[in-house]
Amino acid sequence: MRTKANNKVKNAQHSPVDHLSEQAFGFSVPEDFHHALYLERKRRERSQRSLYLLLIDVMRMAKEEQDAAIGPIADLLTSMTRETDTKGWYSEGKVIGVLFTEIKSIEKQEIAKKIKHGLEGSLTPAQMEKITISVHDFPQKGEKDQGDPPADPVFYPEVEKKYGNHSGPFQVKRAIDIVGSVAGLILFSPFFLVIALLVKLTSPGPVLFRQERVGLYGKKFTFLKFRTMQVNNDPRVHEEYVKKLIAGAVDGGNGGGGSKPVFKITNDKRVTQVGRILRKTSLDELPQFINVLLGDMSLVGPRPPIPYEVRNYDIWHRCRVVEVKPGITGLWQVMGRSTTSFDEMVRLDIKYSREWSIWLDLKLLAMTPWAVFKGKGAY
Numbered sequence: 001m002r003t004k005a006n007n008k009v010k011n012a013q014h015s016p017v018d019h020l021s022e023q024a025f026g027f028s029v030p031e032d033f034h035h036a037l038y039l040e041r042k043r044r045e046r047s048q049r050s051l052y053l054l055l056i057d058v059m060r061m062a063k064e065e066q067d068a069a070i071g072p073i074a075d076l077l078t079s080m081t082r083e084t085d086t087k088g089w090y091s092e093g094k095v096i097g098v099l100f101t102e103i104k105s106i107e108k109q110e111i112a113k114k115i116k117h118g119l120e121g122s123l124t125p126a127q128m129e130k131i132t133i134s135v136h137d138f139p140q141k142g143e144k145d146q147g148d149p150p151a152d153p154v155f156y157p158e159v160e161k162k163y164g165n166h167s168g169p170f171q172v173k174r175a176i177d178i179v180g181s182v183a184g185l186i187l188f189s190p191f192f193l194v195i196a197l198l199v200k201l202t203s204p205g206p207v208l209f210r211q212e213r214v215g216l217y218g219k220k221f222t223f224l225k226f227r228t229m230q231v232n233n234d235p236r237v238h239e240e241y242v243k244k245l246i247a248g249a250v251d252g253g254n255g256g257g258g259s260k261p262v263f264k265i266t267n268d269k270r271v272t273q274v275g276r277i278l279r280k281t282s283l284d285e286l287p288q289f290i291n292v293l294l295g296d297m298s299l300v301g302p303r304p305p306i307p308y309e310v311r312n313y314d315i316w317h318r319c320r321v322v323e324v325k326p327g328i329t330g331l332w333q334v335m336g337r338s339t340t341s342f343d344e345m346v347r348l349d350i351k352y353s354r355e356w357s358i359w360l361d362l363k364l365l366a367m368t369p370w371a372v373f374k375g376k377g378a379y
Contacts, residue, residue: 028088030159036086045316052100059094072122161215181292182245202274205231213304216325221296224287228275245314300361301327302349320349
């Protein structure tokens with residue numbers, strides 16, 4: 001009796017929207033819905049089978065309007081979905097989500113049309129004006145060819161929650177980035193002057209090399225390095241090489257004397273004499289402290305890819321782009337650098353993302369000077 005009484009008190013404390021969604025219509029709370037989305041996304045990364053997410057945004061409705069509209073919406077979704085489909089709050093009191101699995105692209109479009117038509121018959125015109133219906137495919141249709149964006153952020157709510165939290169460990173990580181990048185810029189300021197002079201005197205062109213790279217959530221930013229190549233070189237040489245590397249079609253060593261394919265082209269004729277020294281010592285990467293200070297990168301994280309690299313990624317490779325902010329150093333840079341295969345590099349990046357902690361960042365920062373000193377895999 002006490003348990004039933006407690007349940008009645010608990011249910012009475014829910015708003016009408018909470019009661020309708022969680023009790024009468026079987027909507028999941030955001031935490032459960034996000035977890036189901038995470039698991040289904042992981043399955044699709046390996047199987048490459050399609051996943052479909054429908055979102056109904058009701059955040060423009062006032063509370064009273066939501067109380068009146070959620071019932072008809074829930075009734076409609078219940079009648080038009082299967083037991084294997086997951087219904088729940090993608091964002092509490094703001095966005096309702098339905099996760100469809102094991103359906104074809106044609107069926108997806110039909111379901112979207114039917115749900116929209118059903119809502120138009122169940123809600124008033126005034127209510128329909130205040131809701132937004134969106135449909136999302138995973139993997140995105142045609143994304144491998146376009147590569148922009150590399151992944152739809154809506155399928156990664158746990159990443160947004162992790163990096164959107166302005167307190168706790170990630171605030172500490174950002175503080176370390178700011179302090180570390182400022183300290184690095186001050187400490188290496190004499191090197192900036194000397195390197196800039198050497199680059200300028202030994203080859204025509206700008207001192208800094210600016211390139212578009214892909215960061216957290218697939219957002220593009222301007223990546224900075226000291227220029228190590230002749231200007232006006234053909235980027236298609238590297239693009240074609242990276243395409244083969246990702247596909248596993250590069251011979252071991254790439255002429256560098258190793259047994260595994262390396263990420264960079266060795267003995268690249270486009271690299272200047274000063275550039276070779278800068279690359280071997282990683283001094284060409286010093287301007288990336290500016291990227292860290294601006295917030296586009298972190299001191300520790302995966303190497304930021306070039307957009308044409310991402311266009312050739314397999315689905316599971318994209319985890320390294322959307323799940324963690326890119327960095328100057330990281331597991332790959334310290335443990336493998338350019339001597340690992342591409343898949344091994346991605347696995348190291350994913351391992352870093354899954355096992356991240358402040359202690360791991362500090363450990364990798366401490367290991368970086370020795371990795372640079374050895375120069376293994378630097379070309």
